[in-house]
Amino acid sequence: xxxxxxxxxxxxxxxxxxxxxxxxxxxxxxxxxxxxxxxxxxxxxxxxxxxxxxxxxxxxxxxxxxxxxxxxxxxxxxxxxxxxxxxxxxxxxxxxxxxxxxxxxxxxxxxxxxxxxxxxxxxxxxxxxxxxxxxxxxxxxxxxxxxxxxxxxxxxxxxxxxxxxxxxxxxxxxxxxxxxxxxxxxxxxxxxxxxxxxxxxxxxxxxxxxxxxxxxxxxxxxxxxxxxxxxxxxxxxxxxxxxxxxxxxxxxxxxxxxxxxxxxxxxxxxxxxxxxxxxxxxxxxxxxxxxxxxxxxxxxxxxxxxxxxxxxxxxxxxxxxxxxxxxxxxxxxxxxxxxxxxxxxxxxxxxxxxxxxxxxxxxxxxxxxxx
Numbered sequence: 001x002x003x004x005x006x007x008x009x010x011x012x013x014x015x016x017x018x019x020x021x022x023x024x025x026x027x028x029x030x031x032x033x034x035x036x037x038x039x040x041x042x043x044x045x046x047x048x049x050x051x052x053x054x055x056x057x058x059x060x061x062x063x064x065x066x067x068x069x070x071x072x073x074x075x076x077x078x079x080x081x082x083x084x085x086x087x088x089x090x091x092x093x094x095x096x097x098x099x100x101x102x103x104x105x106x107x108x109x110x111x112x113x114x115x116x117x118x119x120x121x122x123x124x125x126x127x128x129x130x131x132x133x134x135x136x137x138x139x140x141x142x143x144x145x146x147x148x149x150x151x152x153x154x155x156x157x158x159x160x161x162x163x164x165x166x167x168x169x170x171x172x173x174x175x176x177x178x179x180x181x182x183x184x185x186x187x188x189x190x191x192x193x194x195x196x197x198x199x200x201x202x203x204x205x206x207x208x209x210x211x212x213x214x215x216x217x218x219x220x221x222x223x224x225x226x227x228x229x230x231x232x233x234x235x236x237x238x239x240x241x242x243x244x245x246x247x248x249x250x251x252x253x254x255x256x257x258x259x260x261x262x263x264x265x266x267x268x269x270x271x272x273x274x275x276x277x278x279x280x281x282x283x284x285x286x287x288x289x290x291x292x293x294x295x296x297x298x299x300x301x302x303x304x305x306x307x308x309x310x311x312x313x314x315x316x317x318x319x320x321x322x323x324x325x326x327x328x329x330x331x332x333x334x335x336x337x338x339x340x341x342x343x344x345x346x347x348x349x350x351x352x353x354x355x356x357x358x359x360x361x362x363x364x365x366x367x368x369x370x371x
Contacts, residue, residue: 030365032340033332038287041330044355044366045075045084051357051364053148053198053277054347055100055107061122062347063090063107064357064364065100067146072097072109074125075364082353082366088125090118096142098198099149101157103182108157112145113138115159115184135184139164139173144196148277148345153207156181160211162196167216167241169253175240177211177231190234193262195241199277199345204292206321208232210266212275212296215244221304224248226275227265228294228315228323236263266315267323273309274299277345277357285352286369293317295329297343297356310334312343312356312367330356330367 030041045051045062050069056062062075062084072091075084091097091109099110107121109131115138116131118124139145144162151157156179163175177191177200190209200211209231215224224244241250242257245268249257269275277297281290293316300309312330315323333341342360349355353368 032335033330033365035330035367038369038371040368040370042082042366042368044077044082044364045087046361046363048073048075048087048362048364050359051362052344052359053099054345054355054357054364055102055150056347056349057102057105057107057122059122060350061125062355062364063100063102063121065098065109067096067098067359070094070097072100072107074121076125082368084364088128090121090125090128091131096146098146099159101149101151103151103155103157108134108149108151110147110149110159112142112147113140115149115157115180134182135180135187137180137184137187138178141174146198148198148200150200151182152179152209153202156186158190158200158209160194160197162194163240166218167250167252169241177209191229191231191236191238193236193238193240193242194229199275199297201279201294203230203321204280204282210278210280210294212269212278213238213240213265214274215271216241216250217272217303219244219251221306222271225265225268225271226273228267228269228275228278228296229263230266230321237261238263238265267326269296269313269326270298270308272301272304273313274301275309275313276343277347279346279348279354281348281354283348283352286354290314295346295354297346299342299344300334300339307334307337307339310339310342312346333358 033041050066053065064073074088076086095111101108107118109116114136115134141164196214197211213227239262241253243259247259298309310333314329316325341358345357347355356365
C-alpha cells in the first residue's frame with residue numbers, strides 16, 4: 001500500500017509540473033522510531049537526498065538545505081494533512097548549502113564561504129530567481145565548513161565558522177559564531193571557543209542564544225562530551241581547543257589554561273553523539289512537561305567502537321533555566337549496533353508538531369501528540 005500511495009504522489013506532482021528530486025527509494029517505516037506513549041511518528045516528506053537544516057516561512061513553506069547534495073528544496077503541505085504534497089528544487093549545484101533561514105519573505109542560504117539571498121522566494125517557487133550574494137567574507141575551508149544559520153531576536157543573521165581541523169588553534173575567524181546584518185555588513189564575533197556548532201536557538205523568555213557543539217575526536221570512546229551551551233554576555237569563550245566540557249583539559253592545547261576562565265556548558269551531552277539541530281519547544285500540542293524544554297537531534301558517532309547517538313534527545317530545564325536531565329526522546333535509528341538513519345535538525349511546526357530531518361534516508365519525519 002505504501003508503494004501505491006508513493007506512486008500516486010509522484011504522478012500527481014509530475015502532472016502538476018512540480019520538480020521532485022530523483023532519490024530512488026522510499027522512506028523506511030516510521031514505526032521503527034520509538035517515542036513516549038501518546039506520541040506518533042509519520043513521514044512528512046521523503047526522497048529528499050541529504051535533507052538537513054530546515055527553516056519555515058510565515059506562510060508555511062518549509063525550506064530544506066543539504067550538505068553534499070548541493071541542493072535546496074521547498075516543501076508545501078497544501079491540504080494541511082501533515083504530509084508535504086508539493087516539492088520544489090530552489091537551487092542545485094551549490095557549495096554545501098547546509099544552512100537556510102527566512103526573513104520577511106526572503107530565503108537566506110549559507111554555502112561554505114558565502115551567504116546568498118533569494119528575494120520573495122514564495123512567489124517564485126516554480127521559477128526561482130538568481131540569488132543575491134549577501135556576503136563572501138567567510139573562509140573556504142571545507143573541514144567543518146558547512147553552516148547552520150538563523151536570524152536572532154535582534155534581526156541579525158548568526159553564522160558559525162567551525163575549526164578547520166579536529167584540534168588546532170587557528171584564531172579568528174575560526175571556531176566562532178559570527179553575527180552580520182541582513183545586508184551582510186557589520187560582521188562581529190559573538191562567541192569563541194566553539195569547535196563546530198550546527199544548530200542553535202534562542203531561549204523564548206531570555207532571548208539568550210543556546211547552541212550545540214561537537215567535541216573533538218581521538219580522545220577515546222568516552223571523552224570528550226558534546227555540549228549544549230548558552231551565550232549570555234558576548235563575546236564569551238567556550239573553551240575549545242583548550243578545555244572540553246566542564247573541565248577536561250586538552251592533552252595538546254590545555255597546558256596552562258584554567259577551566260574556570262571559560263564558559264562551561266549548560267549540559268554535557270554524550271561523547272561523539274554529534275549533536276546538531278536543537279530547538280526550544282514553545283507549542284501547546286505536546287504535554288505541559290515538554291513545553292520550554294530543549295530537543296536535540298543527534299546525528300550519531302562515526303569513530304567510536306560502539307555507536308552512540310542516532311536519536312532525538314531531550315534536555316529538561318528548571319524554572320531558573322538550568323538543565324536538570326538529559327534523556328532520550330525519539331530512538332530507533334540505531335538498531336543492533338547499526339544505523340539506518342541519522343537525525344540532523346528539529347523544527348517546531350505552527351500546530352506544535354515536531355519535524356526531524358534525516359540525511360541518510362532523505363526523509364523528514366513528523367512527531368505529533370495524540371492523547
